Amino acid sequence: MMQRIAARFSLRLRVFLFFALIGAGGLALGIGALVAAGWDAPAETRHALALWGGGAAAATLGLVVWVWLMFDEHVARPVERIGRAALAAAHGGAPGVDARSAAYLGPLGDGAAAAAGALAEARARTAAAVEAATEEAARRRRQLETVLRDLNHAVTLCTLEHRVLLYNARAAALLERCGVVGLGRSLLEVLAAQPIEHALESVRRRFEEGRWRDRPDGLSTPFVVATADGRMTLQGRLTLMPDPDQASASGYIVTFEDATGAHEARLRRDRALLQGLGEVEAALAEPGRAREALARVAAEAAALSAADWPKADVYSTTLWTSIIRRRTGAQNFSAEIVGEPCWLRCDSVGVVEMLDTLLNRLADALGVRAFSLSATPRRIGLVGPGGIAEARVTLRLGWRGPAAPQALLDGWLREPLDAAIGGATPAELLAAHLSRLETVDGPDAEAHALELALSGPSNAHLATPARAPARPEFYDFDLLDRPLAADAHPEAPLRALSYVVFDTETTGLEPARGDRIVQIAGVRIVNGRVLKGERFDELVNPGRRIPVAATRIHGVDNRMVAEAPPAAEVLRRFHAFCAGAVLVAHNAAFDMRFLAQEAPEGGPRFDHAVLDTVLLAAHLNGQDDSLTLDALAERFAVDLPAASRHTALGDSLATAEVFLRLVDMLEARGVATLGEAIAASRGPAAIRRRQAAY
Template sequence: MPQNWRGPLPWLAMAFAANVAAIGAAAYLLGQGVVDREELRALAMIAVAGSALMFVLAWKIIDFAVMRGIKRMAAEIRAIAHGGNRSDIEAARYPLLAPLPDSVNQIIAKMIQARQELAEGLKSATGKAEENSNRLAAILNDLHEGVVVCNLRHQIVLYNSVAMDMLAGIGPVGLGRSLFETVTREAVTHMLEVLTHRPEMGSRGTPFLASAADGTTLLQARMSLIRTNDGDATGYVITMVDASPQVAALSRRDALLREVAEGLQSPLIRLRIAANNPVIVEREAANIEAAIKRVTDGYQRALSGWWPMADLHSADLFAFVAQRFDQSTVKVTVTGLPVWLHADSHSLALTMEAMIRQISDRFNLAEVDLAAAEDEAGSWVEIGWAGSTAAKPALDGWLAQPLHSLGGMRVRDVLDHHAGAEIVQEHRAGRSWLRLPMRKGIEQHYQAKVAALPTRPEFYDMALLDAARDIGEKGRQPLRSLTFIVFDTETTGLQPSQGDQIVQIGAVRIVNGRILSGESFNRIVNPGRVIPPESIKFHGITDDMVKDKPPLGVVLPQFKAFAADAVLVAHNAAFDLKFLRMNERQFGLKFDNPVLDTMMLSNYLDGPETGHSLDAICDRLGISITDRHTALGDAIVTAAVLLNQIDALESRGITTLEQVVKELDMNMALHERQRAF
């Protein structure tokens, strides 16, 4: 292979050879004794000077022939990389750098080719995107509803011409502008919070009512979340129509219907009193009254069918209402079991807020309760307060209160649209309750799941009563005056001694015989191990759901602080307490609270022959179950079971914790004997 003398290496090699020859000659002369000391000193100085000169010469050669060439070539490469018109560098200008220029030209050629392919790909993709965008725009503009797409900062990223025409007279509409310049913030953020909290509700879009920012237009809207493949929400889509003409027409018909009903009522009464033939008059009057009622009921059904409604969990509704009183002097307490309602959450939340404010102002209240219930006929929500004051005299005025964010619609209109039944007041246990009828949830939430899953094995453990035997004054207090923390756990399996761990703790507080469902504890726990599929089918908690959650070492002290020194209650408590107590030493905790087990109480109250699973007890007591096999859902249901059991205990003369422990001791001893035989 011929030697390439164009690089700096040959020059440096020759300089090095010359230096070696000079040093060799000097060594030879020294060996022959030809030079004296002075000549040797001069020779050494000349050698040093020659070495320095050789270094300088070598550096200059490298700098001139290599470094400067590299800098010039780098400048040319940068120019080409940043879009210059040249397609290569001149290799002949860099003879000492061969074969680097040729390699660089090959890379530049590949880069230019990739740049051309990328430009062609971008052009094609842009063309397809524009084509799809035009198609989407054509589809959106062909819709009769206004469509607005927003990010989570509520900035508009897409809208159609219908939305533009609908909202342009209210405020500026444009890409990047805030939706709240044209639509009231409250309704949108409320619905976004609902769908974020209950993602299963937004699969087909959830309807709601909103008003324009200037209050002149009422919008019938529907919201859907935009989600990534991982399920994270990145924005939302709102479709809307102007409902103001429909509402105005319905309001006029509503007023006309009331006028007809009220105008006929007095003549009918006078007719009954003054007629000569009371039998015929009574019959005809009843016929007229029945006809009016049929018209009223039919109209109300038609009106309710128009109203945008969806299934709503009462706990979510009450949480939204309670949030509106965070800065108020009125404390709103959520009590009782949750139920599923069929309602428009936004308008109903505004209505309940208006009712609570008027009730609290009327009776000078500092605290108001919210509860929900259902039976075979329907469901209802209740507003409660201490005392036995009569709400009837002021009720008509409360119902006539206008709701300005709903276009001036009245409280009565919203309640009529939801159920239309009569509002009644009840007095129970020293409290007044105003019952607002609702419609039951249409979907059967969780029922198929509950029916398909078996229950946990039953663990009867008399040691649970040990902590309750020596509790002093608390043991002699009435059961209803005690504070209970009713809790439940979900776990990776049924074997704590074999490494199974807690994945969720849920709890609710009972104070003075009331379930304070608004004062709850609900934490998902990272168990530090894989969750088996056979456990996931029970509680639905997956490895992805726990990967970013805190470990038990964080959650367990939080639960202990929540429980404080209250009486702990669980169903099949031996199972749940085993998981708590096996971690006491590791985290420096002590769960020495008094404990009651609703399964043991059920065995005592109803006998060992009946079923004592939570589902069997709820079926016996007529307690509706929602959110079964979630820790908080099961805890709330267990709390309702406990209150029923306290009623049954009191009917037997058992009113204190000491008495309960004594009776359970004897009952469980008998139970163990029966099992032995």
């Protein structure tokens, strides 16, 4: 029974009840003695006994209360504080125990501080030993990360249940166009299920029957799949991943690339061929139309062939510099880049080889010793999407001296270029760019030039794009052995759940009076790791002015949100980011109230399970100590940079680290499942009453 009482009531409450019992018992004994002594005494004696007995009882109660206050201040409180600090040090990674609060407890404070210090030192030694022992493994892991990150093909590794264990930067760039990709999520959230399941079933059957050993492609099979939203077509290979003993399979690897353009080009080519053959057949009955039909077929075939030629955006300065540095010939001439640089799209390797050859031939045949190189953007016809689809860039090689005879140029255009680029001729290279080489006369008889028009860039290149954050957490092989809970049911272990830790910045503190969200951010936790690369961070247009006082806190002003999307649009994306996760926030009632208010009518609802780090910390540490995010971060030695404080993403990352420390401490207290954590959060009633005001 005493153990049940100890588990139910805190130490300070039990001490208070102990002293209250002493006071009540003493008072009862005193009253009983007075009654017994004055039972047969005269009235005057009973009156005196009552007067002196009341005074003695009051003094006794006062003494008991004073002793209880001193005991609470110098014994009970410090013992609880030391206990919480020791628990935080043992399970939450806190730096140590402050012995100054235990001045009246003799060696207890110093002993607890020494034990915590010894534990910290032991952890440091263990960490150093582990770091030294795994240095080579870490080096090889970094090599793997570098290779995967820089691969041009997208790579994804999944469990047999299609849960993502690994993905590289290329996979993220492709798949994030049509959904949310992340560790622990299902690949079938972003790709159509049937082709993947069919390919996996095919190689699994091949593996189980042992037929894969005699096949050239082993446990691999090609596939073509559409993205879940139908906007892209991907093609690649799926390879089954057997266990080391090859007795069973544990997952599969998918490599793929965007085949949308190639797929559409093949369809256009087939349609053009069939249509052209039909036109030629019909035109044969009218000889005058046959030549025109054949010309259209040839033009369409040339355009489709040009679309297949490998091209990329390149800066004109980079192109000219490559030509100047290359200088394969022995001719003594100089080349100067003139005019403003611009972007263009071409096969830069082939174009550099072709122009280098032309410069050397011109210098050799015409005796030219100085060239000017320039690139001029032009727009022709209708402007396409983004203002660049119909752009062309004219490359110009100018010189002063004799003109280049057309017959000489035609001969050069038919000579093969370097075999390293396939042995194509300049004429074939120009055809692949839907261009031609033209001679242009200058303002006087000595000025001449060669010009060729190439495509404009595929991207606007208006500014240097912000680099995507590094993704050091793009794999987690532990998920093979520790599958995540499919649903956030009460019996799910806290360690098996995935979380989205989020924070909002707002125009004020009272949603009921019209305050709105101006920024929302979140970060995922999977398998006990904060995935800093899988984050959500967007500004929101609140549809009202942001008070200056609010801007001073979070730094978001009216200019920053002027072009931001409205809350309904941002929250739809945030809801997709939170799919299958438990939501975590610091003072979650505040943030959830704003989410409920801003959620679009008829749109997705945030009906996820929710955990609050304020309530969890109050359950573990009581409500006497500060429960602010800054206080908890300091207690658990979580770095909280001043520059990111009170930003939605900065507070989300700090809350995520604090939450992981709290999970360690909860498990030490026997709180190991989601249902138990929610029940533990119901305890701090005073905080919940304050939260209800939101």
